[in-house]
Amino acid sequence: MGIIIRKMRHEFLLYSKEILKHFKRPKNVGKIKDPSGIGIAGNILCGDVMHLYLKIKNDRIVDAKFETFGCIVAVANSSMVTEMIKGKSLSEALKISKEDLLKKIGQPLPPIKIHCSILATDALYEALYDYYVKSKLPIPKKLEKEHKRIRRTLETIEKRYKEFIKLEKEVLK
Amino acid sequence: MMKVYMDYAATTPVDPRVVKVMQTFFSEKFGNTMSLHRWGREAKQALEESRESIAKLMNAKPTEIIFASSATEANNQALKGIAFANRKKGKHILISSIEHHCVLESANWLEQEGFKVTRLPVDEYGIVHPESVEKSIRPDTILVSIIHANNEIGTIEPIAEIGKICRERGVYFHTDAAQSYGKIPIDVERMNVDLLTASSHKMYGPKGAAALYVREGVNLEPLLHGGGHEFGLRSSTVNVTSIVGFAEAVKLCKKEMKKESKRLTKLRDRLIQCTLQIKDSHLNGHPKKRLPNNANFWFAFIEGESLVMDLDAHGIAASTGSACSTEKLEPSHVLLAIGLKPHEAHGSLRLSLGRWTTRKEVNYVLEVLPRSVKRLRKISPYKGKWE
Numbered sequence: 001m002g003i004i005i006r007k008m009r010h011e012f013l014l015y016s017k018e019i020l021k022h023f024k025r026p027k028n029v030g031k032i033k034d035p036s037g038i039g040i041a042g043n044i045l046c047g048d049v050m051h052l053y054l055k056i057k058n059d060r061i062v063d064a065k066f067e068t069f070g071c072i073v074a075v076a077n078s079s080m081v082t083e084m085i086k087g088k089s090l091s092e093a094l095k096i097s098k099e100d101l102l103k104k105i106g107q108p109l110p111p112i113k114i115h116c117s118i119l120a121t122d123a124l125y126e127a128l129y130d131y132y133v134k135s136k137l138p139i140p141k142k143l144e145k146e147h148k149r150i151r152r153t154l155e156t157i158e159k160r161y162k163e164f165i166k167l168e169k170e171v172l173k
Numbered sequence: 174m175m176k177v178y179m180d181y182a183a184t185t186p187v188d189p190r191v192v193k194v195m196q197t198f199f200s201e202k203f204g205n206t207m208s209l210h211r212w213g214r215e216a217k218q219a220l221e222e223s224r225e226s227i228a229k230l231m232n233a234k235p236t237e238i239i240f241a242s243s244a245t246e247a248n249n250q251a252l253k254g255i256a257f258a259n260r261k262k263g264k265h266i267l268i269s270s271i272e273h274h275c276v277l278e279s280a281n282w283l284e285q286e287g288f289k290v291t292r293l294p295v296d297e298y299g300i301v302h303p304e305s306v307e308k309s310i311r312p313d314t315i316l317v318s319i320i321h322a323n324n325e326i327g328t329i330e331p332i333a334e335i336g337k338i339c340r341e342r343g344v345y346f347h348t349d350a351a352q353s354y355g356k357i358p359i360d361v362e363r364m365n366v367d368l369l370t371a372s373s374h375k376m377y378g379p380k381g382a383a384a385l386y387v388r389e390g391v392n393l394e395p396l397l398h399g400g401g402h403e404f405g406l407r408s409s410t411v412n413v414t415s416i417v418g419f420a421e422a423v424k425l426c427k428k429e430m431k432k433e434s435k436r437l438t439k440l441r442d443r444l445i446q447c448t449l450q451i452k453d454s455h456l457n458g459h460p461k462k463r464l465p466n467n468a469n470f471w472f473a474f475i476e477g478e479s480l481v482m483d484l485d486a487h488g489i490a491a492s493t494g495s496a497c498s499t500e501k502l503e504p505s506h507v508l509l510a511i512g513l514k515p516h517e518a519h520g521s522l523r524l525s526l527g528r529w530t531t532r533k534e535v536n537y538v539l540e541v542l543p544r545s546v547k548r549l550r551k552i553s554p555y556k557g558k559w560e
Contacts, residue, residue: 015482023479024486029552044559047476047496047504047519051554067554069519071478071495075552161515164503 015072016107022076027083028065037134039127042119043154045161048074052082052123056131061085061093066123073109073116077101081120094128094142097121122150176488177534181375181466181527182324182352183492187418188377188528194421195379198414206411207400216413223413223420227384230423231350231369232360239385239403240416244351244372245275247385248318250396250407251347251368252279255316256288258394259345263313265289267344269301269330270510272320276349277506280318289313298459299328299511307338316345321369322353325494325507325523326458327467329353336365345391351375351383355426356464357434367391373415377528378422382415437465437526440535444468444524447539451546453557457508457521466526471513472546474555477521483545489538494521516559 015023036056042048048070055063064082068075080101085093098117102109109117125146132139139147178186187195198219204212206220224235241247256266268280270292280290291309295301301319310317317339322329332348339346347368350359354369355376361369368391373382387393387406399408426433445456445468453473472480477493484491494505496519504518513521524538550556 020486023482026552044516044519047515049554067552069474069553069555070476072482074476075479 014107015076016105018080018104018106019073019076022079023072026075026079028079028086029067030065031067032063032065037127037129037131039123039125039130041122041126041150042070042074043157044069046115046157047071048116048119050074050078050119050123052078052127054085054127054131056090059090061088061090068119070119071113071116073113074119077105077117077120078123080104081124085124090128090131091140093124094140096124122146126150174488175534175537177537178490179524179526179530179534179538180490180492181530182327182464182523182525184374184380185377185527186529187374187379188422188425190425191378191418191421195414195418198417202413204413206413207402216411219417220411220413223416226420226423227371228386230359230427231354231371231386232362233369233386234389236404237361237386237389239387239406240411241383241385241407242381242409242412244273244349244370244375244383246396247370247372247383248273248275248349248351249279250385250393251370252276252283252316252318253396254393254406255345255347255368255391256283256286256394258392259315260288263311263315265291265311265314267291267293267306267309267314267317269293269295269319271295271299271301271323271325271328271507272318273324273349273351276318276320293319295328295510297512298462299323299326299457299507300459300462301330301335303331303334303338306335307342310338310342310344314342314344316347318347318349320352321348321350321359322357322464322467323458323507324352325505326469326511327352327463327525328458329357329462329464332364332366339367340365352464352467355423356430356466358430361386361388373419373422376422376426378419379415381412382419384419433528434465437530440526440530440532441465441468443532444526444535444538445470448542451543454546457511457513466530468524468526469521470524471508471517471521473517473520474553474557474559475520475546475549477519479549480520480522480545483549484538484541487541487545489541492523492525494523495519 032053035053037054039052050068053065066078068078098121101117129147204216206217224238228235228238284290336346345367349370351372354371367388369386371384374380395406397408457469477495481493494508496504508518
């Protein structure tokens with residue numbers, strides 16, 4: 001019981017120019033016809049879902065588009081990630097991490113908003129994974145690892161919500 | 174760009190007429206109400222006059238009003254104060270599932286301390302049915318606390334009926350009227366309540382003042398111990414400046430209530446009617462039994478925080494019950510309690526009107542809102558269905 005004060009937590013929501021810019025005028029919104037890979041990340045129960053569509057030619061991402069249901073950071077990060085990966089080779093794209101995205105935002109996000117950046121890179125990993133599977137290419141180790149982590153997280157969320165809804169029903173009985 | 178504040182349920186600006194009355198209490202009439210000298214007596218007199226005005230607007234006696242610093246404090250005082258003073262009689266507390274966080278969390282804390290809490294369900298409009306209260310009262314129930322008008326969806330609860338049941342069963346009854354006091358008529362006698370919370374900053378008074386009505390004869394344990402202010406129930410040097418402002422705001426609300434509530438109801442209904450023309454939009458709460466200034470919707474396929482930020486970019490202030498704006502990443506408990514699925518609750522928007530809301534402002538919102546919804550739906554992966 002009780003709360004121990006450790007340090008001041010800064011959770012003041014001031015969005016950086018970069019976030020506002022991409023939220024107001026997101027780049028690359030929409031679907032791609034016959035995409036080489038599709039990545040879906042997030043969960044509708046938590047309020048963040050991103051669909052990422054990739055067109056890949058000669059091991060290079062030639063086009064990327066997205067559709068996102070989510071908050072301002074989720075939408076902005078979706079747009080930012082599509083801009084970052086366009087024209088990149090697959091191995092370059094695979095190296096992009098949430099830290100790169102956070103750096104690009106140019107301002108620390110409050111802890112509660114970090115998951116919105118993870119959403120965008122997770123969609124990227126999932127889209128690349130989908131491409132490797134569809135093209136029957138050997139899947140890079142890192143990608144395999146990320147894919148497993150993403151699946152695990154989703155399962156946890158779904159389980160948590162199943163319990164939550166069960167609990168709710170019991171309360172309402 | 175037009176700037177439109179439509180978040181009056183979060184907080185209201187202080188009416189300039191209130192500011193004017195408060196001004197002399199900062200550096201001229203600054204006395205401590207406990208002092209014997211003229212400075213003290215002057216402050217004490219202002220305090221007691223304020224108490225009288227605030228009591229009058231709920232048909233209570235001035236001696237039944239205890240001042241607090243916020244509605245959160247008053248609600249904490251009501252729940253914890255009743256629980257600890259009456260724990261020998263019983264340990265069971267009854268609340269609704271759509272209480273404000275300060276009531277919910279007080280109840281959760283009391284549960285940790287060994288009290289038993291029942292959280293009553295509501296119907297699809299957010300109404301607590303008196304029969305369910307009747308059924309849930311046990312021999313060891315010491316307190317029932319039901320919100321008067323919900324802060325999110327604006328639903329007004331059948332407080333008088335619930336109060337009647339509590340009275341018959343000999344159980345204390347508290348209602349949180351932070352959103353309703355000053356906006357709709359309140360009468361502690363007619364409503365059969367033993368405790369009632371009222372807030373200043375929701376009705377054009379300053380922040381830092383709230384009132385807890387405690388019926389004569391109710392046994393309450395204080396939270397703050399010290400110099401014995403507020404009949405020994407709330408020790409602390411009295412914030413006379415804010416309380417004087419609260420009382421002035423009460424006088425204005427009382428004078429203007431009938432006309433203002435009619436005016437706002439008309440604006441609210443226009444806002445609701447026109448917004449529901451947007452495809453896949455829904456009203457949250459009861460169409461009629463709701464606060465005159467509250468409109469709450471959910472829009473399918475979009476997320477509420479994005480919508481709030483898009484409206485903000487157009488100069489409009491609103492709020493949402495989406496998960497993204499909370500610590501736990503879970504959507505509003507109120508929206509879940511009225512039966513919304515989490516993904517539906519994520520798309521909620523509250524617009525709350527007030528004293529300075531004009532028809533022109535409502536029209537501006539009606540012009541911007543459909544465009545914002547359309548833009549976000551274009552970005553969303555869900556096109557007309559959730560798959």
